[in-house]
Amino acid sequence: MKLETKRLILRNFKETDLNDFFEFMSSESTAKYEVFEPYSRDECQQKIKKFIGNDNYLAIELIDEHKVIGLFNFSEESYNSYEIGFDINEKYTRQGYATEAGEKVLEYIFFKLNARRITAGVTEGNIASCKLLEKLKFRLEGHFIEDVAFKKDIYDNPIYINSYYYALLKTEYEKNYK
Numbered sequence: 001m002k003l004e005t006k007r008l009i010l011r012n013f014k015e016t017d018l019n020d021f022f023e024f025m026s027s028e029s030t031a032k033y034e035v036f037e038p039y040s041r042d043e044c045q046q047k048i049k050k051f052i053g054n055d056n057y058l059a060i061e062l063i064d065e066h067k068v069i070g071l072f073n074f075s076e077e078s079y080n081s082y083e084i085g086f087d088i089n090e091k092y093t094r095q096g097y098a099t100e101a102g103e104k105v106l107e108y109i110f111f112k113l114n115a116r117r118i119t120a121g122v123t124e125g126n127i128a129s130c131k132l133l134e135k136l137k138f139r140l141e142g143h144f145i146e147d148v149a150f151k152k153d154i155y156d157n158p159i160y161i162n163s164y165y166y167a168l169l170k171t172e173y174e175k176n177y178k
């Protein structure tokens with residue numbers, strides 16, 4: 001699978017993406033609000049093996065430099081609903097890449113996969129992610145208090161976090177993106 005925007009190619013992962021993938025998935029800034037801790041090189045290798053051939057995990061590659069600067073993933077939930085997630089290498093943030101990739105992926109999920117609704121969950125405090133979803137015209141649906149615990153403290157106690165949940169319906173997309 002391959003999608004193209006002005007500056008990016010969204011495509012399946014390849015084994016040779018390991019160095020680029022490791023560069024951003026091993027970083028504290030990527031993992032800060034995510035469900036995972038920074039990945040080791042071995043974990044990156046295992047993930048890439050799982051992602052190869054899986055259209056739900058797309059490498060975000062810069063057309064000009066042929067460098068993978070991010071990951072865009074989505075999963076199908078019930079009732080024609082999809083959940084999305086995204087990570088961009090910190091060195092390449094705030095240049096509109098997630099917006100550009102997101103717009104293309106939304107179009108793909110709504111029209112090729114025929115989704116009715118797309119959702120995204122964000123840890124409270126992740127301003128960049130909230131801004132991105134708002135830019136992509138997602139609607140804030142809820143603020144969940146002590147929603148989940150992705151990580152543990154030094155005493156092995158769960159660290160409960162508050163979350164924001166966003167959604168965008170196909171009907172809204174068709175109105176908003178005209």
Ligand SMILES: CC(C)(COP(=O)(O)OP(=O)(O)OC[C@H]1O[C@@H](n2cnc3c(N)ncnc32)[C@H](O)[C@@H]1OP(=O)(O)O)[C@@H](O)C(=O)NCCC(=O)NCCS
Nearest residue numbers: 030086087088093094095096097098099122128129131132
């Ligand atoms: C969230 C993330 C994907 C955004 O990627 P990005 O390529 O920087 O996003 P864009 O450049 O397309 O910016 C989208 C909007 O967010 C804003 N934004 C991005 N980073 C921001 C920040 N740190 N603080 C405030 N606003 C920010 C941009 O200004 C832009 O809004 P604007 O055009 O109205 O100014 C990136 O910061 C990231 O990977 N973070 C770490 C991993 C993560 O938390 N993933 C999401 C889990 S839910």
